[in-house]
Amino acid sequence: MNSIYKYKLNILLGILCLILSQKASSKALNTEQPPNVIFIFADDLGYGDLGTYGHPYMKTPNIDRLASEGTKFTRFYATGVTCSPSRTGFLTSKHPASFQKYMAFHGFSGRTTITELLHNNGYYVGHIGKWHISGNENPPIGTYGMDYIKIMGNAEDDDIGRDDDIFTEAEKFLEKRSKSDQPFYLNVWGHISHYAVDPSDQFPKEFEDVKLDASRFDKYYQKKLKKSIELNQDIDQSFRNYLGDVYSLDLAVGRLLKKLDELGLADNTIVVFSSDQGPAPVRMKPKKDPKLVANMLGWAGGLRGGKHEQFEGGVRIPFIIRYPNHVPEGKVNTTSVLSGLDWLPSLCAITKTPYSVNKFEGKDVSKVWFGEESNPERYLYWKTNSPNGSVSVLKNNWKLHYIKKEQKYVLYDLEKDKGETKDISLQHPEITKELIDKAxxxxxxxxxxxxKGEGKKNKRKSK
Structure with missing residues (x-):
């Protein structure tokens, strides 16, 4: 009897252990920690301004490392051609031209933001650095659902990179959040490479042996170099100053990545690096220093245009995402056409944050971030916040613009002509008409x- 009793007892204990282990496993799956999110946003950084995007002189080892440990996209688009509109598109998943009141002065007029949605889903939300998304430069806690806000300008210390203070503050943020189990979202929005590009001497010295060979660049950039020379004859030094400014940003990014490693946060943190739009032009304005204007040598990577323009150089931006064990390492996606509008719905999908799909313009492209090569079925549009602004529209590789000076539409095939040099609207009347109708x-x-800022209305002129 004792042996039979022991036998039955062992069977019961085995079944009990199996049940308990299954419950524990199920509980572990159900309590998997949601990912943290860090959004590093450069300012006026050109599509070609990073080593990983093909710049022949730039040194960006840390951002390049981010790309090698994650996925780099070559067809990612900003929603605007200046700072505030682009940031609006990312945060609200609404096209900036749909806002009657200009966002830099009036905010988002009650529109829902990704930061608000994440906050409501249990995230601790922070914002450090440039603001430019409301007229209040001292916004109270709770603005857009944010739990921590520290608006910062360029660093005042001449011996450090001008975004160093922002990234130092971000490191402090990480140290505090590492002591909590609450997931976090953090905007780290810098000022490089916005005017004025005036780096500490130590950063251009990294490039002291550089002698600019203009033949290594496209015709658009060569025109930019000529304008720079008109303002400052020492083109090599102007060029080194720009290289040094971006290099200082890369070093700051490197410190942030190192901090994530030290705190054990890297494996469960989505890190994204991008820019708000294309590089600023070399354009002299009153009260600006000619030598500093000459330093504005951002490169659009062979694309036409830059900041303020709806050509590819103004709206195509670098976009790098790293999320270990989820986003493929070292992948370069050259086929998927994505937008800043997709930021909100994609993050909501990954973080299991409830949102109303039909309320937003972007698409959930999280599967594309995670390695799938596909394109959302849609058109992408651009227009400045002006009633008389021209509309540009993109469908896959077809790009249509209305050229006001010539009062005509032009069509480009970006697959064959990424520099938008050859108008083929007459050769393709059907796609031209389709895009005109859509625009x-x-x-x-x-x-x-x-x-705008003073409450004055700009009205659409009658045609």
Whole structure:
């Protein structure tokens, strides 16, 4: 009897252990920690301004490392051609031209933001650095759902990179959040490479042997170099100053990545690096220093245009994402056409944050981030916050612009002509008409007047 009793007892204990282990496993799966998110946003950094995106002189080993440990996209688009509109598109998943009141002065007019949604889903949300998304430069805690806000300008210390203070503050943020189990989202928005590019001497010295060979660049950039020479004859030094400025940003990114490693946060943190739009032009304005304007040598990587323009150089931006064991390492996605509008719905999908799909313009492209090569079925549009601004529209590789000076539409095939040099609208009348119709239809849904900073309305002129 004792042996039979022991036998039955062992069977019961075995079954009990199996049940308990299954429950523990199920509980572990259900309590998997949501990922943290860090969004590093450069300012006016060109599509070609990073080593990993092909710059022949730039040194960006830390950002390049981020790309090698994650995925780099070559067809990622900003939603605007200046700072505030682009940031608006990322945070609200709404096209900036749909806002009647200009966002830099009036905010988002009650529109829902990704930061608000994540906060409501249990995230601790922080913002450090440049703001430019409301007229209040001292926004209270709770603005856009943010739990921590520290707006910062360029570093005042001449011996450090001008974004160093922002990244130092971000490191402090990580140290505090590492002591909590609460997931976090953090904007780290810098000022490089916005005017004025005036780096500490130590950073251009990293490039003291560089002698600029203009033949290594495209015709658009060569024109930019000529304008720089008109303002400052020492083109090599102007060029080194720009290289040094971006290099200082890369070093700051490196310190942030190192801090993630030290705190054991790297494996469960999504890190994204991008820029708000293309590089600023070399354009002299009153009260600006000619030598500093000459330093504005951002490169669009062979694309036409830059900041303020809806050509590819103004709206195509670098986009790098790292999320260990989820995003493929060392992958370069050259086929998927993505937008800053997709930031909100994609993060909501990954973090299991509830949101109303039909309320936003972007698409959930999280599967593309995770390695799938596909394109959302849609059109992408651009227009400045002006009633008389021209509309540009993109469908896959077809790009349509309306050229006001010539009063005509032009069409480009970006697969064969990424520099937008050859108008093929006459050769492709059907796709031209389709895109013109789409542009007019979309434009008809936008405000007919816009309110800038002083509350004055700009009205659409009658045609």
């Amino acid at each position: 007019k239809q979309w434009n008809s849904t936008l405000p007919t007047s816009y309110i």
